[in-house]
Amino acid sequence: MANQPTTTPAAPSPPPPLEGGQLALATFVVALATFMNVLDTSIANVAIPTISGNLGVSVDEGTWVITVFAAANAVSIPLTGWLTQRIGQIRLFVGSILMFTLASWLCGIAPSLPVLLMSRVLQGAVAGPLIPLSQAILLSSWPKAKAASALALWAMTATVGPIAGPLLGGWITDRYSWSWIFYINIPVGIFAAGVTWMIYRERETPTRNPPIDVVGLALLITWVASLQIMLDKGKDLDWFGSPVIVALAIAAAISFAFFLIWELTEENPVVDLRLFKQRNFLGGTIAISVAYAVFFGNLVLLPQWMQEYLNYRSVDAGIVTAPLGVFAVILAPVMARVLPRSDARIIATLAFVGFAFVFWLRSKYVIEIDTWHLVLPTLLQGVPMALFFVPLTAIILAGQPPQRIPAAAGLSNFARVFCGAVGTSIAGNAWNNRTVLHHVRLTEHASLGNPLFVQQIDATRSVLGIDTHAAHALFDFTVNTQAAMMGLNDIFFASAVIFVLIIPLIWITRPVTGGGDAAGAH
Template sequence: MNQPAVPATPPKPPAPPPPLEGGRLILATIAVALATFMNVLDTSIANVAIPTISGDLGVSVDEGTWVITVFAAANAVSIPLTGWLTQRFGQVRLFVASILSFVLASWLCGIAPSLPFLLIARVLQGAVAGPLIPLSQAILLGSWPKDKSSTALAFWAMTTTVGPIAGPALGGWITDSYNWSWIFYINIPVGLFAGFVTWNIYRNRESPTRKPPIDIVGLGLLIAWVASLQILLDKGKDLDWFNSPVIVGLGVVALVSFAFFLVWELTEPNPIVDLRLFGQRNFLGGTIAISVAYGVFFGNLVLLPQWMQEYLNYRSVDAGLVTAPLGVFAVILAPVVGRILPRSDARVIATCAFVLFAVVFFMRSKYVIEIDTFHLVLPTLLQGIPMALFFVPLTAIILAGQPPGRIPAAAGLSNFVRVFCGAVGTSIATNAWNNRTVLHHERLTEQASIDNPVFRQSIENTQTVLHLSEPSARALFDFQLTTQAAMMGLNDIFYISAIIFLAIIPLIWITKSTRGGGGGAAGAH
């Protein structure tokens, strides 16, 4: 009589390689951090060079802004694919391939003879950069001992914090002193070094791979809704938002494809993006908190130098230097946070960060048009403190309890939402500032009538003192009103930003208490 077949025991997943030690750990951390820095730097370094690039390539500035838009759209699409790509190719091979492809794309950007060539190179650059940030988190967490995982996240946070801050200042200096091509060429030596070191240290520490089916429908829907929504956000202001049929069309495509994407990915056995991660309390609360906060922070980071250049007559490089002190405390305190996090509740540290962010924005809401550089720099310098307390604890909360094999997917999805909220926050902040400026300008001009004796006397005094004609005096008056209205509108944005930071604190507290870092290094109690 035949015995019933005994079901085979599924093989256990291979044990992760042991942590690195000594000089290899330091060198590996530097290489991974440089690859991350190279990526985040390119999200902002080209912004200040757009007028110069447009002039050299013989296009308008509006056309030149596509250099920013196409990079952001391609990057936004590729980030959430990190988990699926890691399963198929392995995190080390994917990370090194992304670095070297980024180097190639940067070289193509630098030699671009025309705008279409540059845009194609920027699309490639944005697409291959997607896996770099999530994989850097996963690789660093696997390189450090579990009890030091918060220190690994601190080093990662230093690079992701400093990159967007250094970008405008570095881009302005390179463009003014050399040639705009060098904002892309500087990636070549950095990327080659990072790729060479990473491959030599990690090639024998590859993660397990398998070949999941390709979710072609999910991939197509992802590209459709992310790309259309990213372009809508970037070009909405230039095209007068929903008064433009182009923006309406993009909005419809984004909405419909996003709805189908949600339904498909939640029912697909092998989804291209694992949306089921949002079923975890820590991932849900931590991702929403870090993403909304980053959107508010990044939106303000874009507005501040723009206001200084338009209304305070700062050069682009000087405006970048005013925002640069933001990285001082962020770099100094990040290792400190890495040390105290294992003995602390990450939710308490993140809450302190949000409160301090609110304080900084309240300080900024008191700006006046006569403000000097010191009072511009002071809140920026202080903002580095909550920046140091911001990324590490929330990243630890998001990745808490994730097995090593799931970290790339979790990091990819959370970083996608964060980066996307940065684009949304920038668009909302820019549009809101414009609307508030118009509103304040209307209110300030209500009494500016020739029938008002005070207004008439003011115009006459200006004519007398400055020896101006009446039309010139009126033009000067309107310029002063516009400057004041812009200041008041910006103060409104700062004040609302402070309120938002306080309002999202409860999101932190829907998560479970975590101690010790992220990923497999920390459980959720």
């Protein structure tokens, strides 16, 4: 037994930190790959009406471009640890960038919605490892004493991406073509992959061949895909009046139940559900997932409403949403200094209160709203954005042993990203349902048997010099616009209420001071 240590290969020592210009260049290209990834989570938001029109589909069908990317991304995230062990950290990172670049090209040349959706599924799937690996690579590149600085730079990049997406996507769509929102990834991806490989190819991590939980992965894909398709197609197929939706619901429920049983009993699960036994992980993960679902769902609806009902161009809708990044970027470095000396639960609570206030402001929108009153809540939303991710991540990972941090980070990220995709579908369906409800209420007395309605139509004809058919069309347009506004206000108000209701989830967790454990996730 005394000789045992000599027969076990020693773990290789990590490579030394990079220095000088090499460190600066490495940080830039790794952050660039991260930026490219997170940019694509939102760059298509403002282009959905244009993409839908060009491909001959409805806007509701067009939102699949966003949701299938998020769903595929959610499924692939838990596989990052297993793939890293088999392929190596650097090879996986560079390979993911190149595959992401290829998928972007396929998205750009897509001649139809099904082809575009398949390309977006590929793009989302290969993007899964980029976020966790970019953090790990940056942390290995910087001295431990400056790890907080590395994460602050990374956080700024990850924050700016989703915010710059609508602005950049709107400008490209208006000036060129929607295809170019994907083509721009090609030179960026090739450059980032090439320079990353040049700097890091001698810093590859050791590999081994761990078993893969094939059954768990198949069940994961089945219930995620079934649920996502059910949510996206439910409105078009009359929900549970359709046998297709019923079949999807049954498939999702059964596969999810078997997934839970299998993963809780499997020796090497693809998703370690036992982590939910820990109070901090449970409360923090549910809180960040629900909050992200509400946030991301609204992030998709706002530019869509501005383009459909306020006649904003894609670029103008992007400009309105861009101020979200001002305070988010300014306050990100401040958070790195404040969090180590504060209770993370207090900061996260302030973030949720801030989000609730912003959505309450938006619930007061009217159809005659000017641009400034659209921009103001978006600008203010940058404050809770800066207070959002880091404290909740610190709560989620608090007390985790080092060997479990990758699994905890992967599972919490999976829950967050998947809920973002589901939130997009739910928000779109809820807006449509509330719009229909308000339309019915607004038109319940609009009939030829109502003298007041007939009088209003005659007055419109007289003032505008139009015929009866045109007067009815104008009335219908006005009602549609007002109903959509009222429906959106309902969504905003409900979002504010949800943010208040999930605050107790933060306080079921144990106190956490300091953000050091958050190094492993976002």
